[in-house]
Amino acid sequence: MREDEEREDKDMADGGDGVNPLAEGLTRERRAPPGVLVVFGASGDLTARKLMPALERLSRRRMLPPAFAVVGVARTEMDDESFRQAMRAAVPDAGPAWTELVKGFRYVAGEYAHPDTFSALAQVLSDLDDQRGTGGNRTFYLATLPTVFEEVARGLGAVGLNKAPGQVSPVRLVIEKPFGRDLDSARQLDQGLHEFFDEDQIYRIDHYLGKETVQNVLALRFANAIFEPVWNRRYVDHVQITVAESLGVEHRGGFYETAGALRDIVQNHVMQVLALTLMEPPATVDAQGIRDEKVKALRAVGILTPDQVLGDVVRAQYDTGWSEGEQVNGYRDEEGVDPHSSTETYIAMRLEVDNWRWAAVPVFLRTGKRLPKRLTEVALQFHRVPHLPFVASEARGLHPNAMILRIQPDEGISLRFGAKVPGQAFEVRDVLMDFSYGSAFLEEPPDAYERLLLDAMVGDPTLFIRSDEVDQAWQIVDPLIDAWASGEAPVARYAAGTWGPRQADQLIQREGRQWRTP
Amino acid sequence: MADAVVQAGLPDHWSGTGVSISTILEQLVRLRRAFDHRASRTRVMTLVVVGSTEGDVARAAAAMHGLGDHHPARLVVLRPEPHSRTSGIDAEIQVYATSSDDHPVFFEQIELRVRGSGCAHLDSIVEPFTLSDLPVVVWYPGALPAVSDGLLPVASTVLVDTREAGELGTLADLVELARRRPVVDLSWERLRPWRELLAGLFEGPVYRPFARGVSSIDVEGKGGPRRLLAGWLLSRLGTGRTVELHDARHVSVRLVASSHGQEATFEAVRSASERMVRAGASVVGGPAHHELLVLPDDSLAWSLSRALTHLRRDRVWEQALAVAVGLG
Numbered sequence: 001m002r003e004d005e006e007r008e009d010k011d012m013a014d015g016g017d018g019v020n021p022l023a024e025g026l027t028r029e030r031r032a033p034p035g036v037l038v039v040f041g042a043s044g045d046l047t048a049r050k051l052m053p054a055l056e057r058l059s060r061r062r063m064l065p066p067a068f069a070v071v072g073v074a075r076t077e078m079d080d081e082s083f084r085q086a087m088r089a090a091v092p093d094a095g096p097a098w099t100e101l102v103k104g105f106r107y108v109a110g111e112y113a114h115p116d117t118f119s120a121l122a123q124v125l126s127d128l129d130d131q132r133g134t135g136g137n138r139t140f141y142l143a144t145l146p147t148v149f150e151e152v153a154r155g156l157g158a159v160g161l162n163k164a165p166g167q168v169s170p171v172r173l174v175i176e177k178p179f180g181r182d183l184d185s186a187r188q189l190d191q192g193l194h195e196f197f198d199e200d201q202i203y204r205i206d207h208y209l210g211k212e213t214v215q216n217v218l219a220l221r222f223a224n225a226i227f228e229p230v231w232n233r234r235y236v237d238h239v240q241i242t243v244a245e246s247l248g249v250e251h252r253g254g255f256y257e258t259a260g261a262l263r264d265i266v267q268n269h270v271m272q273v274l275a276l277t278l279m280e281p282p283a284t285v286d287a288q289g290i291r292d293e294k295v296k297a298l299r300a301v302g303i304l305t306p307d308q309v310l311g312d313v314v315r316a317q318y319d320t321g322w323s324e325g326e327q328v329n330g331y332r333d334e335e336g337v338d339p340h341s342s343t344e345t346y347i348a349m350r351l352e353v354d355n356w357r358w359a360a361v362p363v364f365l366r367t368g369k370r371l372p373k374r375l376t377e378v379a380l381q382f383h384r385v386p387h388l389p390f391v392a393s394e395a396r397g398l399h400p401n402a403m404i405l406r407i408q409p410d411e412g413i414s415l416r417f418g419a420k421v422p423g424q425a426f427e428v429r430d431v432l433m434d435f436s437y438g439s440a441f442l443e444e445p446p447d448a449y450e451r452l453l454l455d456a457m458v459g460d461p462t463l464f465i466r467s468d469e470v471d472q473a474w475q476i477v478d479p480l481i482d483a484w485a486s487g488e489a490p491v492a493r494y495a496a497g498t499w500g501p502r503q504a505d506q507l508i509q510r511e512g513r514q515w516r517t518p
Numbered sequence: 519m520a521d522a523v524v525q526a527g528l529p530d531h532w533s534g535t536g537v538s539i540s541t542i543l544e545q546l547v548r549l550r551r552a553f554d555h556r557a558s559r560t561r562v563m564t565l566v567v568v569g570s571t572e573g574d575v576a577r578a579a580a581a582m583h584g585l586g587d588h589h590p591a592r593l594v595v596l597r598p599e600p601h602s603r604t605s606g607i608d609a610e611i612q613v614y615a616t617s618s619d620d621h622p623v624f625f626e627q628i629e630l631r632v633r634g635s636g637c638a639h640l641d642s643i644v645e646p647f648t649l650s651d652l653p654v655v656v657w658y659p660g661a662l663p664a665v666s667d668g669l670l671p672v673a674s675t676v677l678v679d680t681r682e683a684g685e686l687g688t689l690a691d692l693v694e695l696a697r698r699r700p701v702v703d704l705s706w707e708r709l710r711p712w713r714e715l716l717a718g719l720f721e722g723p724v725y726r727p728f729a730r731g732v733s734s735i736d737v738e739g740k741g742g743p744r745r746l747l748a749g750w751l752l753s754r755l756g757t758g759r760t761v762e763l764h765d766a767r768h769v770s771v772r773l774v775a776s777s778h779g780q781e782a783t784f785e786a787v788r789s790a791s792e793r794m795v796r797a798g799a800s801v802v803g804g805p806a807h808h809e810l811l812v813l814p815d816d817s818l819a820w821s822l823s824r825a826l827t828h829l830r831r832d833r834v835w836e837q838a839l840a841v842a843v844g845l846g
Contacts, residue, residue: 020726021754022717025834031714034722034807062714065721066798066809096794100810133724133805168723 032058032457034067035137035169036128038121040152041144042072042083042107046176048090051143054449056091056098061446063454064101067133071124072107073117083107104132112148118155125161136169139457142176149175150192157196174203174456177268178259179465182481183474190467203456204465208269210448210455213411213437215463217276217378218285220405220413227403228281230382232357237400239277239363240379240516243270244371246323248496249345253336260343261315262480265367269376271298271473272465273407274363277378278353287462291469298472300355301363309483312351314492314503315344318370321496328370328496342484342491345369348504351476364508366515370496376407379516390428397429402516411437533610539646542609546628549613563826564648566594566656568640568669574660577818579627583614584819594647595629596669598637605634607643640669648672653829655702662688665695675829677822679704680839681742689843696839700831703839707824708816709747712786712795715811716751716771719784719799728775728782728801734760739769747771749842750834763845780804788813 037055039047058064072083084102091098106124110117128134140156142149153173156162164171173193180186193202208214221227230236243265249256256264275294278301282289304312319330332339346368353363382401395418402416413435421427446454455463483489492501499515508515530552532545565582569575575595582593608631615624628647636643648654656669657677663670670676680689680703695701720729732755737748744763751771752761768788775782782804786797793816798808814820 020717020720021729021756022713022720022751024754025832026710026714026717031718031721034724060812062711062718062811065718066807067722067725067805095812097810097812100808131805132807133722133799133801135723137722 030454030458031063032065032068032454033137034065034134035139035457036069036071036125036134037457038071038073038138038140040073040140040142043074043076044143046143050449051141051453052087052090054447054453056094057447057450058454059097059101060095069128069132069134070105071121072105073121074109075111077109078107080105080107112151112155115155115158118159118161122159122161136164138164139172139174141174146178149189153193153196162196170459172201172203172456172459173197174205176205178263179204179470180474181263183471183478186470186474199467203461204470205452206268206272206465207448207452208272209463210452211407212445213407214273214276216437217405222281233359233361235382236361237381237383238361238513240381241270241273241277241363241365242518243367243376244374245369246371246374248318248328248370249331249334249337251335253334257337257341257343261345261347261367262477266347267473267477270365270367271476273378274365278358287460290462291466295468295472298469298476300353301476302352302354303475304479306479306483309480310489312507313347313349313480314501314507315484315489316346316492316494316501318345318496319493321370321498323370323497330496344491346494346500348500348507350507362511366500366504368500371499372497375409375518377518378405378407390426394426395428399430530613531611535608536606537609539643542611542628543646546611546626549611563591563653563655564594565591566596566644566654568596568656568658569660571660578657578659581818581822591625592647592649593627594644595627596640596644597629597631598640599631599633600637602633605636607632607636638668641672644669644672655826655829662692663695665691670699673699675700675702677702677704677825680746681705689839693840693843696836702825702829703835704821704825705743705746706835707821709743710824711811711813712747712769713750715786715795715797719797724805725799727777729755731777732759732773732775734774736762736772738764738766743769745842745845746838748845750838753837753841
């Protein structure tokens with residue numbers, strides 16, 4: 001038998017997924033394998049605003065295979081051509097490659113509760129396998145309201161679309177936050193999905209993890225020998241995590257009333273950044289290695305008692321004020337918001353982490369809308385030196401060292417340390433050593449959706465949230481929901497355009513510390 | 519993300535004729551101190567450009583500046599004039615800042631005109647200007663370096679453009695040079711979209727088995743890139759296939775393959791009037807797929823930026839080049 005034929009037979013035995021000799025040396029640029037992306041909620045806002053632009057960029061960056069198609073599914077009645085027109089319109093500045101790609105898009109209209117919708121989808125997918133060679137590989141993206149997640153999973157399972165034909169190719173289900181409204185509903189959702197999909201088929205998106213600089217926290221911590229030795233209680237006095245938005249609720253008042261900062265930001269984005277900051281080094285930077293360590297870190301976070309919620313958490317709402325040069329409404333005056341609402345637009349909290357590395361190092365979190373600027377950062381504030389050998393007047397401008405990881409915008413790292421002011425006197429002052437992430441690398445970082453969409457199609461779950469992570473994050477957040485439901489915790493007020501209420505300042509000042517002014 | 523090159527202030531500048539290396543270094547320090555204090559001094563390499571003509575040097579320096587703040591580097595431009603009747607060094611230093619998200623990023627260009635006997639020892643002239651612990655990339659725009667080039671010992675990576683290779687003999691020299699030092703080829707980077715496109719045609723369980731059954735390869739295009747692309751295909755798919763090379767203005771590739779009794783065609787054709795490639799795979803009596811590739815900007819700055827991002831030995835290129843030389 002010829003060598004070529006032997007290899008060919010091996011390819012077939014592998015399900016045809018042997019090595020592509022032409023791809024050698026090009027593997028740095030990951031590429032989705034042939035397959036179909038099925039988008040539920042295809043006529044909705046998320047599809048047009050986020051998914052299609054992300055797909056277009058993937059297409060432009062040549063990360064989609066030629067044997068690729070999108071099938072849109074939604075309740076809105078339209079045919080294939082209308083769907084294609086809508087998807088072309090979703091990316092108005094796209095080039096001819098996108099126009100060419102969209103020509104292969106298909107659409108299935110129907111109710112998610114109706115079995116006919118899924119039978120029709122199964123037929124379209126089978127046709128695409130025959131005509132395009134997509135090989136039974138499917139990624140189901142649920143760009144829908146969370147209330148229909150289980151319904152769609154059930155519909156797919158009923159017609160066998162939860163498994164690939166012959167079980168050879170992968171089938172994945174991608175869902176967007178929120179994953180439940182509290183611990184109980186999150187567990188109920190998981191149970192519903194797991195009836196039809198195994199955990200390793202479910203990709204839970206938190207777009208924050210798709211941000212390049214969030215991933216850079218891992219690179220900074222685990223690719224450098226100089227940071228990790230000081231990344232612990234011996235050197236770190238406390239940690240501050242800030243997720244600030246300058247915008248108000250805009251036109252999402254109705255949605256925000258049901259979520260608040262706790263469900264919208266803390267349970268997911270903040271908990272993910274917290275886990276990456278606190279986690280131990282993984283043995284391997286892969287899905288299991290990273291997610292195992294993140295869960296361990298979240299498990300070490302002390303669950304607040306009802307009394308601690310009252311003492312260590314501040315919730316607040318913005319009042320009218322000045323933001324970016326304009327006078328803006330208070331939260332209760334926003335469209336779609338109850339004038340007597342107690343929904344929080346700001347949270348500051350103090351957490352403790354009960355493990356060897358972080359014992360007695362408080363972690364202060366704050367997030368809010370209508371703060372002075374939009375930014376996300378993690379700051380490690382180091383201990384003061386044990387003895388300062390200068391007279392007080394010489395070191396007036398000196399603060400403890402700090403390392404600041406700027407996640408957005410102006411991504412980078414700053415290190416604050418003391419240096420002598422030039423001159424005859426021995427005066428020491430803070431200086432900031434600044435590394436700007438964008439100034440050292442050529443590559444335009446991929447947008448978060450672009451990154452996560454490709455990861456889902458490639459089958460890399462590293463940046464997706466596992467069921468036990470979601471569960472653990474809710475366990476940290478649930479006591480706040482319970483305590484606030486009792487109505488005991490007051491809702492503080494802060495003027496729009498400021499860094500939050502004075503109660504938040506008092507929270508951190510009572511231990512002799514203060515919030516950074518980023 | 520980063521803006522295009524924006525000059526944050528007037529470039530600071532110094533020049534001198536018949537000057538010593540230590541004078542140039544002193545002036546460099548002086549200019550850096552005088553420059554905008556807010557400018558970040560992130561730097562990722564020393565790039566040494568060796569040019570024999572004014573045009574080559576100007577083109578190379580413009581391409582480097584065209585990268586904006588993406589590869590903040592110390593740029594050392596060498597203009598050897600070995601046949602000059604006098605010996606000495608004339609130098610010019612310019613200090614710039616570009617802007618990244620309103621954050622000034624500093625870089626500097628040192629141009630050295632080396633006259634007479636110093637040209638035989640360019641490594642000793644360049645070494646004092648290299649940045650500690652960072653790669654030194656030596657680039658020869660407009661020519662390919664000889665294996666014995668005296669500057670090569672300071673180079674951690676050599677940057678070349680095989681499109682400049684006039685004769686096969688110079689390519690054969692490059693094969694030898696690549697054994698001694700990492701060589702990055704701008705022409706190879708320009709072919710990257712083509713390589714990705716062709717590799718993509720064989721992705722997936724339906725099409726991949728045909729990669730082992732390619733019987734004929736037709737490549738059209740200009741001499742250097744055509745030969746390199748054919749060398750790559752042969753080195754990856756295995757020699758012993760029928761190869762046809764044709765001279766044409768634009769690149770086109772056609773592969774015929776069979777697998778388990780089925781025949782398939784894989785092709786990528788550059789449109790004559792646009793920077794677009796139509797590509798596709800078609801199994802006789804089976805599935806087919808097509809796609810359109812819009813070729814990226816083919817400016818020198820683009821291929822340079824790609825090359826500087828991948829500063830490492832590339833075995834696939836080395837094997838492709840070795841086979842290309844054998845194609846005659």
